[in-house]
Amino acid sequence: MKLTTDSAAVAAAATAAEMGSSLTLRDEMLAAGLLIDTGENGLYGRSQIFEDVIDRLNVAITHLGKDQQPEVLRFPPAMRRTDFEDSEYLKSFPNLAGTVHSFCGDDMGHHRLLRALDDALAEGDGERSDAWLAQQKPTRVVLTPAACYPIYPVMARRGPLPAEGRTIDVLSYCFRHEPSLDPGRMQMFRQREYVRLGSPEQVMAFRQMWIERGSLLVNLLRLPVEVDLANDPFFGRGGKIVADSQRAQALKFELLIPIADPRGKTACLSFNYHMDHFGAIWKIACDDGATAHTGCVGFGMERITLALFRHHGLDVNAWPDDVRALLWGDTESRVVHALQAGQATQSTQTAGVAGERS
Structure with missing residues (x-):
């Protein structure tokens, strides 16, 4: 199937010729029509080609975790404000949060809003007044900051976890409020996650398994792989202390791939151990009454897709044959075969270590 257009290819080539070596990945993606500029940094439309790659990545990720028999849940990109408040997200990342406001006034308030809006429109696009926002009030929902956040209150309402x-x-x-020209740092983006709730041993084993499986997927995609200890971007002067503690306890690892940031590599997958943070907040209990621990693996869907275009080119028809076979071929059999080969290698290595010890 041909997934690029002659006009998009011509536009990309023309822009590249005009801008020369200064052309960035963002420029190339926009010129090729793979991303669509909305006029707001970090907020993009996506083309059919871009979405097709994401859809096929999702299929691969599904097969990668199919043997875990996960419960599949899908939520809208908003969550209940009280659950968000309970999560303590604002303690760590107040600068990234996005609230939802709406008009809740009467006729007089509506007239005030319209007058303020008319004044703003008369000013043009440059320095518009935001006075009309004074007529807006917070609603009972906020934008979802991470895909796993709506899960925990739902799990708590079910009672103790099974064994x-x-x-x-x-x-x-x-959503995260961090506007940037780096296409790898979008304000609205998709996260695919597998989330584990259980004992510390169950969650730690889960995280280690997904570090291996995440690396396996990126290897299958023929992308450079580096897994490193990491920390979240905690806010404020106390943030460094929290970040240092997170690193000291090895709670977070990231899989890094060069994409568009000239300063370094971009985290495309993250592997997180929350300890009992969410379990304590929402009183999620294990079957023995102990507070549940949680962990997750997060796939940055747009970031992995950008990495594919960055390393394999803008024309998906010219991507390496094995990458195309993985995404547009028999995805399930290729993922299963890779998992079995990895397990066989691990078993051989374990047997070798045991033989050396004996």
């Missing part, structure tokens, strides 16, 4: 714990497959658009 084997629970594994959840979730996908959602997420």
